[in-house]
Amino acid sequence: MTDTHTPPFSLVDICGLHKSFGATEVLKGIDLQVKRKEVVCIIGKSGSGKSTLLRCINGLETFERGSLSIDGQALQHNHREAMRELRQQVGMIFQSFNLFPHLSAGRNVMLAPTLVKGIPKEDAHARAQVLLERVGLGQLFDRMPEQLSGGQQQRVAIARALAMAPSVLLCDEITSALDPELVGEVLQVVEMLADEGMTLILVTHEMAFARKVSDRVVFMHQGLIHEAGTPDDIFNRPQTPELQQFLSALRD
């Protein structure tokens, strides 16, 4: 529809976010704003809170303090209806794909649009076919997940998330469970989405990829955003010793 006016707020707006698991504080006050069509990569050591932050954005994790809003709508954990509204805006792709194993690739893509948006089966079917073609799997509509390679499964998962027409897509280490030779095909799809103007927030260990697709890279360290900037700044001119150390450890 009308994409001409620019809303006064960021698409994703995170302010002072705190999150603990028991006595361990994993997020210690995160501030992050992501604009429409922006591609943000979150990097950092494991345990730095990157995945938890991502999971907070669609409410898979609750948080204790701070605020989070998507497209101006504040996230309300206790309001189921509002949470489902919000989740339609926020797609998520997981490290372990999490396809529904009892449904074919196409049915995986069709399920949520038919149930949640009430789209008629035939329309959903046609749309699923288009989406599978976009991720290069047009021929595999009727394949079961177990008959697909990891890379293919992850691409189905991407199509499944896109089927809900989200305004932002969260990618949680989506290539970490893949054999090295399958990583490329998945990243290619993500790059295509980035080029098409999809808003993306990615937690990734693929530095070359982060450098290539990101508008902004965020380095997390011990539950805080330690450093953020353009890929050029982050990778070529790291300011803090922690980021320098993190990057040099990767190069070894």
Add this chain to the structure above:
Amino acid sequence: MVEFSLWSIFSFLLGAMRWTVLLSLIAFVGGALVGMGLLMLRFTKLRGMSTAVAWYVQIFQGTPLLMQLFLVYFGLALLGMDTSPLVSAAICLTLYASAYLTEIWRGCVNAIPKGQWEASTSLALNFTQQMRYVILPQAGRVAIAPTVGFLVQIIKGTALASVIGFVELTKAGQMISNATYQPFLAYTFVGLMYFALCYPLSWWSQRLEKRRLA
């Protein structure tokens, strides 16, 4: 004294076996319906519901079925309800089966990886949709074998309904035994008939389990 032919004993027991089968079916179908309801309550995030269901299960698992039968039979009478042994036994076995089935199925639902809940949550499905379209179709496959296995427990459990005067297979065996003074013969027949009912189910359950794991 009247002589009983083996055939007449057999046909009398066969007639009583129909009641065992009927009572088992009522208990199984009723237990499955109630158990499914309890399973849903257990997994909704309604306050206290999960605990309440857990206690329900513990009460039925932690007391003898025989005592449950007495309590329902005499308890209903105490409440002024005029109940037949069949109704009492059916109610009691239904509750008993529901407790066990809900617990069996809870294990099957828990066996589904957390990622399935997370993926369906992030696709904005509500709880009922998640259960109906994502979790139960997968849990169902896991559940078939232990559920059929439990049916065997129910069939054997119906024998206890004899003590509240319901004439099923065991009670009929008692009657034959009393009339013929040949308890060993009577109970041998009864035992064989239970075995004929239960063994095919056990066999089927094991086959289903093997096929699932294959």
